Amino acid sequence: MIKITIIPGDGIGKEVMNAATHVLDSLELNLDYIYASAGYECFQKTGSTIPDETIKLTKKTSATLFGAVTTVPGHKSAIISLRKELDLYANIRPVKSYPGINSLFKDLDFVIIRENSEGLYSGLEDYTREGAVARRVITRRASERISRFAFDYAKKTGRKKVTAVHKANVLKKTDGVFKDSFYKVGEEYPDLEKEDFYVDATAMYFLTKPQIFDVLVTTNLFGDILSDEGAGLVGGLGLIPSANIGDKQGLFEPVHGSAPDIEGKGIANPVAMLLSTSMMLKYLKMEYEAENLEKAISAVLKNGKVVTPDLGGNYSTMDMAREVSKQI
Amino acid sequence: MIKITIIPGDGIGKEVMNAATHVLDSLELNLDYIYASAGYECFQKTGSTIPDETIKLTKKTSATLFGAVTTVPGHKSAIISLRKELDLYANIRPVKSYPGINSLFKDLDFVIIRENSEGLYSGLEDYTREGAVARRVITRRASERISRFAFDYAKKTGRKKVTAVHKANVLKKTDGVFKDSFYKVGEEYPDLEKEDFYVDATAMYFLTKPQIFDVLVTTNLFGDILSDEGAGLVGGLGLIPSANIGDKQGLFEPVHGSAPDIEGKGIANPVAMLLSTSMMLKYLKMEYEAENLEKAISAVLKNGKVVTPDLGGNYSTMDMAREVSKQI
Ligand SMILES: CC(C)[C@H](C(=O)O)[C@@H](O)C(=O)O
Numbered sequence: 001m002i003k004i005t006i007i008p009g010d011g012i013g014k015e016v017m018n019a020a021t022h023v024l025d026s027l028e029l030n031l032d033y034i035y036a037s038a039g040y041e042c043f044q045k046t047g048s049t050i051p052d053e054t055i056k057l058t059k060k061t062s063a064t065l066f067g068a069v070t071t072v073p074g075h076k077s078a079i080i081s082l083r084k085e086l087d088l089y090a091n092i093r094p095v096k097s098y099p100g101i102n103s104l105f106k107d108l109d110f111v112i113i114r115e116n117s118e119g120l121y122s123g124l125e126d127y128t129r130e131g132a133v134a135r136r137v138i139t140r141r142a143s144e145r146i147s148r149f150a151f152d153y154a155k156k157t158g159r160k161k162v163t164a165v166h167k168a169n170v171l172k173k174t175d176g177v178f179k180d181s182f183y184k185v186g187e188e189y190p191d192l193e194k195e196d197f198y199v200d201a202t203a204m205y206f207l208t209k210p211q212i213f214d215v216l217v218t219t220n221l222f223g224d225i226l227s228d229e230g231a232g233l234v235g236g237l238g239l240i241p242s243a244n245i246g247d248k249q250g251l252f253e254p255v256h257g258s259a260p261d262i263e264g265k266g267i268a269n270p271v272a273m274l275l276s277t278s279m280m281l282k283y284l285k286m287e288y289e290a291e292n293l294e295k296a297i298s299a300v301l302k303n304g305k306v307v308t309p310d311l312g313g314n315y316s317t318m319d320m321a322r323e324v325s326k327q328i
Numbered sequence: 329m330i331k332i333t334i335i336p337g338d339g340i341g342k343e344v345m346n347a348a349t350h351v352l353d354s355l356e357l358n359l360d361y362i363y364a365s366a367g368y369e370c371f372q373k374t375g376s377t378i379p380d381e382t383i384k385l386t387k388k389t390s391a392t393l394f395g396a397v398t399t400v401p402g403h404k405s406a407i408i409s410l411r412k413e414l415d416l417y418a419n420i421r422p423v424k425s426y427p428g429i430n431s432l433f434k435d436l437d438f439v440i441i442r443e444n445s446e447g448l449y450s451g452l453e454d455y456t457r458e459g460a461v462a463r464r465v466i467t468r469r470a471s472e473r474i475s476r477f478a479f480d481y482a483k484k485t486g487r488k489k490v491t492a493v494h495k496a497n498v499l500k501k502t503d504g505v506f507k508d509s510f511y512k513v514g515e516e517y518p519d520l521e522k523e524d525f526y527v528d529a530t531a532m533y534f535l536t537k538p539q540i541f542d543v544l545v546t547t548n549l550f551g552d553i554l555s556d557e558g559a560g561l562v563g564g565l566g567l568i569p570s571a572n573i574g575d576k577q578g579l580f581e582p583v584h585g586s587a588p589d590i591e592g593k594g595i596a597n598p599v600a601m602l603l604s605t606s607m608m609l610k611y612l613k614m615e616y617e618a619e620n621l622e623k624a625i626s627a628v629l630k631n632g633k634v635v636t637p638d639l640g641g642n643y644s645t646m647d648m649a650r651e652v653s654k655q656i
C-alpha cells in the first residue's frame with residue numbers, strides 16, 4: 001500500500017477532490033488515502049491555516065493531493081508553507097491544448113518549470129518609514145538545482161529545448177546569477193538546445209509565437225505570472241494541473257483556487273484536479289495508469305458532452321468524474 | 329518655438345526617428361529639434377551610454393523623442409537613467425487594436441499605467457555569498473502619486489474604471505502599501521469604478537476576458553511584463569508606443585528595441601514611433617494634430633497597402649512615413 005495525503009481544503013477544493021478519489025478508486029490501485037486539513041475552514045476550527053499534524057503527515061507520505069484553499073488575510077498561506085516545509089523546489093506547470101476546448105491556440109504543448117523556493121517568495125519583507133521593502137533572493141544553489149531539474153525533465157520526457165526566462169538587463173545581479181547557473185548546468189546536457197529570453201519578451205512571445213517553446217525554466221514569481229498566462233492560452237485555469245516536486249515528496253494541485261462563487265453547486269470543472277492526479281500517478285511510477293487517466297480525460301473533453309457548464313455542458317463535477325472513470 | 333530633444337539611438341531607432349521627423353515636418357508645427365546621443369554607438373564614441381550633455385538637454389526641453397538603444401552589457405541603460413534623472417514616474421502604454429492588423433483581438437482599447445521610478449528598478453542589488461539579493465522598494469509616496477496619475481488620466485480621457493494590479497497575497501507588505509495607496513487615493517474619485525486583481529490572474533484575464541479592462545495601474549516590473557503581453561494581444565511590439573511622464577518633462581518612445589537583425593535594411597515598422605510622436609503632441613497640448621496623426625496612421629494600416637514587410641507589405645519605413653504624411 002502506498003500512503004498518500006489528501007488535503008481537500010475549501011470551497012470547490014473539496015468537490016474536485018471527491019472527483020479525484022472517485023476516479024482513483026475506479027483504477028483499483030494500491031493506495032491508502034489519509035485525509036488532512038488546511039485552509040480557511042481549518043483555520044476556523046483550529047486557529048491555524050496549516051496545522052503541524054498536516055505538515056507532519058505530508059512529510060511521512062510520498063505524495064499529497066491538494067484541492068484548493070481560501071486565503072485567510074494576515075495568516076500564512078497553506079500552500080506556500082507546504083512548499084517551504086517539504087522543500088518542494090520545482091513547480092511543473094504544463095501548457096497543453098486539449099481537444100474540444102475553446103482556446104486561443106490548438107497546438108500547444110510546453111511545460112513551465114518554476115523555481116518554487118526563493119525569489120520574491122522568500123518571505124523577507126519589512127515596513128520602512130516610507131513604505132516597505134521586499135527582498136528577492138536568488139542563490140546559485142537553487143538556480144542550479146532548478147536548472148538541473150528542468151534539463152533532466154526535458155531529457156526524460158524527450159523534449160529538445162530548455163529556455164531560461166529572466167530579467168537580467170535590469171536585475172543584473174540576481175538574474176545574472178540565475179542565467180549563469182542555467183548555462184553552467186546546461187553544459188552537462190550537450191544534446192539539449194538552450195536559449196534565454198527576457199520575461200517581458202516571453203510574455204509577448206507566448207502570444208505571437210508560443211509554438212517555439214518546449215521547456216521553460218524561470219524564477220518563482222515570473223513562473224507564477226507566466227503559468228497563468230499559459231493557462232489563458234489553452235482555455236483557462238479550470239484545466240491546468242501542477243506538480244510541486246522536492247527530493248522526497250511531491251504535492252499535486254490544480255492551479256485554480258477555491259472559487260467561493262460556485263462553491264456548493266457541484267458544477268466545478270474537475271479536469272485540473274484530475275490532470276494533477278495523473279501527474280501524481282506518474283510521479284509514483286504508475287506511468288501506465290497515469291497515461292490512461294490523461295487519455296480518458298482527453299476523450300471526455302473531445303467528446304464534449306458530459307462536461308461541466310464552464311465547458312458548455314450541463315453536467316456536474318461528479319458526472320464528469322464518472323464519465324472519465326468509464327472511459328479509462 | 330517649442331524645443332524638443334531628439335535621441336535616435338541605435339539600429340532601427342535611427343530609422344524610425346527619420347520617419348517621425350519626416351511626419352512632424354509635414355505637420356508644419358513650431359518645433360525646434362535638438363539632437364542628442366545615447367546608447368551603444370554613443371558609448372563607443374564617448375565612453376558613456378548616456379552622456380551628461382544629453383541628460384542636461386532633456387531637462388531643458390519639455391519633451392524628448394527617443395528611438396531605441398542597443399544595450400551595452402555592464403553599463404547603465406540609457407532609458408532607465410533618463411527615467412530616473414527626469415523623474416518620469418508614469419509610463420503610459422496603450423493596448424489598442426488597429427484595423428488591418430493580424431491580431432488575436434480586434435476590439436481592445438485599454439491603457440496600462442506603469443509606475444516607473446521604483447519597485448525592482450530601484451537599482452538596489454548586492455551579491456551575497458550564496459548568490460544575490462535585489463530590493464523591491466515600494467513607497468506610499470510613489471504609490472499614491474501613480475494612483476493619482478492613473479485616476480486623473482482616466483477622468484481626463486473619459487474612461488470609467490481603474491484596476492490596480494499587484495501580488496499582495498505574497499508580497500503582503502510592499503504590495504499591501506501599493507494596494508492601500510490605490511484605494512486611499514481612489515476615494516477622491518467617487519465617479520470612477522475601482523477594482524484590483526493579482527498579477528497572475530491579470531496575465532490570464534488578458535487572454536480570457538481582456539474586454540473588461542479600461543485603465544490599469546501597477547508597479548514597475550509587473551507593468552513591464554503586462555505591457556509586453558498587451559502588445560502581443562494586439563499584434564506585437566512594432567505597434568506599441570509609450571509615454572514616460574514626469575512633473576516637468578515627457579519622453580516618448582516605441583516599446584520595441586533597436587532590432588539589430590533588420591538594421592540598415594530600411595524596413596523597420598515606424599508605427600510605434602509615430603504613435604509615440606502622437607502621444608508627444610498630445611502632451612504638448614497639440615491635441616488636434618495628435619489626433620490627426622493617429623487617424624492617418626490608422627488609415628494607412630486599415631488600407632494595408634503601403635506598409636512594411638512585418639505587416640505584409642513591400643514598402644520601406646520612409647515610404648510608410650510618407651504615406652502617413654499624405655493621409656494627414
Ligand atoms: C495562491 C498563491 C499564493 C499561489 C502563488 O502565488 O504561488 C498561486 O498563485 C499559484 O500559482 O500557485
Ligand SMILES: CC(C)[C@H](C(=O)O)[C@@H](O)C(=O)O
Nearest residue numbers: 169170200405407408552583
Ligand atoms: C530595455 C528595458 C530596460 C526596458 C524596461 O525593462 O523597462 C524595456 O523592457 C521597456 O519596457 O521599456
